[in-house]
Amino acid sequence: MARRKLAAGNWKMNGLSASIAELDALIENASGAAAEVLICPPATLIAAFAARAKDGGVVIGGQDCHAAVSGAHTGDLSAEMLADAGAAYVIVGHSERRADHGEMNAQVHAKAEAAWRAGLTAIVCVGETEAERNAGKAEEVVGNQLAYSCPDGATGSNMVVAYEPVWAIGTGRTPSNEDIAQMHGFMRAQLVFRYGNGGNEMRLLYGGSVKPANAAEIFALSDVDGGLVGGASLKATDFSAIVAAASG
């Protein structure tokens, strides 16, 4: 199965109802794109965005979910709620969740299983800190995150992995192309070892300061199947250029 490239936008805690104009522009610009296009807006906008994107070429996702179906978890959202609002994907284990909310691999693992229970595709995020990279431990850290965050039963259609070095997120800095290709090759080998051919079918995204100027060269690297994009996904003009790079 050929891996279709994925351009995924993570809006984080940005966007109000008026932001639907950016979605409209993206739907127009991305129409007919070869790459799959995903926007993960704040949860308050998922239902409206999903309704608007329904017949366009853009799919909508959540940024996080709770592992339980329902219950006494004030402020949390279940994967079922995201699916009910129209989401098709959910990001789990983003480094901002790991850092700001103390999420560990076991929770990320449970959230990925919750995503599948609700029929969503899980985008599992992994990535080393700068100190870990400087200590020569990047592969060890990412290997452990993959091993303990990704559940058994992952396939090319229910799981996407996003490699996001923590030090590259929102900083304007990126690893060298060689370092990105090296890490993606390492992750591919780990996933094939564990999941067999399913590991070949999973899309591996690079995330961390992707922008129109660097997207094409990063997406052309071996085992890079698209990007998870924060800041540059907020403006339709920038993100459309990234979608074009993923489609090229």
Ligand code: PEP
């Ligand atoms: C992210 O948070 O997933 C991300 C990649 O952010 P940015 O593109 O802004 O570095």
